[in-house]
Amino acid sequence: MKKDCDLIIKNIGQLLTLTGYTPKKGGEMSNLAIVENGAVASKNGRIVAIGKEDSVISEINLLDNAEEINADNKVVTPGLIDCHTHLVFSGSREEEFYLRIKGEDYLKVLKKGGGILSTVDAVRKASSEDLFNNGEKILNDMISFGTTTVEIKSGYGLSTEDEVKILKVIKRLNEEHPIDVVPTFLGAHAFPKEYKNKEEDYVNLIIEEMLPEVKEKNLAEFCDVFCGRGVFNLKQSEKILDAAKDLGFKLKIHADQLAYDGGAELAAKMNAISASHLEYISDEGIENMKQKGIIAELLPGSVFFMGKNNYAPARRMINNDVPIALATNYNPGTCAIKSLPIIMTLANIYMRMSAEEVITATTINAACALNLQNDVGSIEVGKKSDVVIWDINNYKQIPYFLGLNLVEKVIKDGTIVFQKNERGF
């Protein structure tokens, strides 16, 4: 029997389906499962047929008023997935960026009450409406670069009330914006000023008050911790992650970002879904992550934006079968880049990842980092109809044309949500 469909994209030059094993590691990261002369059909926001155009057309029944898109022999990929951001905040930190260019150190700024803590001050003063409006603008920019799913962390409230305020804004963004938003609780992002010299009390506040309240209100899927010197040490991080696990949160961890701290090993010990940053990961950390199948969320935008050159050892990880995802890490301090294609270029140039690997890392592997691999990240029957049509005819141009927005159309849940205007913007 033919399958009804209300949307068909035809005449696709290169259809990058990204089907196959998940998460993709080692050589599998280079297999984009490309169909040439392809088509994708969907109904009610879910994909019902993919493959060569002739075969898709023979399988479907086009409903009245169905949308037909001619891709004009161009490239089509799954919607991009940004699996690590901190995009709900208030204010901006260009003054800190300015000082860093002059040589100021990131952690020294934080110690003096700037950095993350200056954003905490701004967020505590901001209304939920302002936070929502700011977040909505950022998501609008992201969708124009092809992003259809985003993870957002709290972590700029650092009190129960303000963390809950941020998480409620994240929930509202998910409800009102076309992009799917995955919420992560990051109360352990920094020690707030009022807990100076009482750090253990803040750890206890997270465990005894914040985590139970966030769980009770069902405001987060994941719990993350900024593990490292100057922030949460290994013992404190483990204590928080343990409590979060007991409550049923899935775990993430910021690990080995500014120095080697054993965070990757901790991620393995705790069976976290992912560990992020990993610029200073050890060989043992790589081995432990491989053994447990933990996804490395690499964030080259932050290394670039901080003016450093200590990029995470992506090639060593790929050679050792650690699955890699890439994300923007969009936040006001260490990365003001909203575009995943720019992140792909940085990963190409500075981490020597291939075009195929960076596309895998921003689609199916990023979906795995959010536990969404059954729903998004590849173009397969049954998955969401989240698709990007690119104004190019070779996918290798995505990371090549740095800074140019090559996205022609973004389809989310089977509906066009972004379209380049006739002047190409």
Ligand code: NIG
């Ligand atoms: O991932 N590492 C922790 N958090 C962010 C920085 C947040 C900020 O500076 O506001 C990061 O780089």
